[in-house]
Amino acid sequence: MSSTSPTVTELTPLACLDPQNKGVRIALIVLNQPQSLDVLAVLWTKAVLKAVTDGGVNRLYDATRNNPESWIPDLITGDFDSASSENLQYYKDKGSEVICTPDQDHTDFTKCLQLVVQRMQERNIQVDYIVSVGAFGGRMDQVMANINTLYEARSLTSIPVILLDEVSMAFLLSPGKTLLHVQTGGEGEWCGLVPVGGTCPHVTTTGLKWNLNDQALKFGELISTSNTFDQSAAGLVTVETNDPLLWTMGVNVQRS
Numbered sequence: 026m027s028s029t030s031p032t033v034t035e036l037t038p039l040a041c042l043d044p045q046n047k048g049v050r051i052a053l054i055v056l057n058q059p060q061s062l063d064v065l066a067v068l069w070t071k072a073v074l075k076a077v078t079d080g081g082v083n084r085l086y087d088a089t090r091n092n093p094e095s096w097i098p099d100l101i102t103g104d105f106d107s108a109s110s111e112n113l114q115y116y117k118d119k120g121s122e123v124i125c126t127p128d129q130d131h132t133d134f135t136k137c138l139q140l141v142v143q144r145m146q147e148r149n150i151q152v153d154y155i156v157s158v159g160a161f162g163g164r165m166d167q168v169m170a171n172i173n174t175l176y177e178a179r180s181l182t183s184i185p186v187i188l189l190d191e192v193s194m195a196f197l198l199s200p201g202k203t204l205l206h207v208q209t210g211g212e213g214e215w216c217g218l219v220p221v222g223g224t225c226p227h228v229t230t231t232g233l234k235w236n237l238n239d240q241a242l243k244f245g246e247l248i249s250t251s252n253t254f255d256q257s258a259a260g261l262v263t264v265e266t267n268d269p270l271l272w273t274m275g276v277n278v279q280r281s
Contacts, residue, residue: 079103208260213275
């Protein structure tokens with residue numbers, strides 16, 4: 026690695042799912058995948074801005090149909106080729122802002138993220154994380170599109186954007202050094218570093234069972250999957266990289 030001291034970013038990624046951590050503020054984006062009410066319930070209490078993309082309208086209503094009036098999002102966006110007109114009208118009548126985004130050059134997730142960032146700037150809303158729930162499962166091309174949105178997000182905001190479901194989490198590590206706190210109790214056993222956007226020629230880690238020492242991560246050669254945490258590292262992981270690098274980890278959701 027370069028001898029120049031890298032920029033250090035400190036994150037507690039699963040603070041967004043820690044019900045004991047009352048100080049974390051998030052912007053929430055509900056995507057078009059089946060939703061776990063256990064996950065939604067924790068995220069909803071931490072969300073100061075709640076948005077839903079197109080078909081996510083149906084997923085949100087289905088997950089909360091026993092008490093839908095307690096789950097009214099601030100913002101609904103998309104080209105509305107998936108949302109039920111009845112569900113869409115229900116939320117609109119309850120006060121949700123509904124914005125049609127017909128642009129086909131970007132996914133509904135990316136377009137929603139653009140508007141979420143815009144609303145936060147307009148209203149001076151401060152958050153620690155932007156969390157998109159329902160980011161995995163279903164079609165592989167849509168999962169890859171969600172990961173691509175993480176790369177697009179780099180030009181939109183400096184706030185970490187997290188992809189989440191009830192078993193997995195992923196987000197993009199920026200160039201420099203990242204210190205991850207992984208001792209909330211909600212972490213699963215596995216983690217990984219995946220060079221989705223291209224070769225990461227210099228990666229160094231601490232706090233993992235299988236650490237990297239200024240090694241290259243590259244598809245067709247070495248990628249770090251099925252890694253786990255070093256139990257002697259006191260719940261701290263560091264990752265140093267010269268290029269954007271996808272971090273992913275397991276999630277253990279507390280069931281109600």
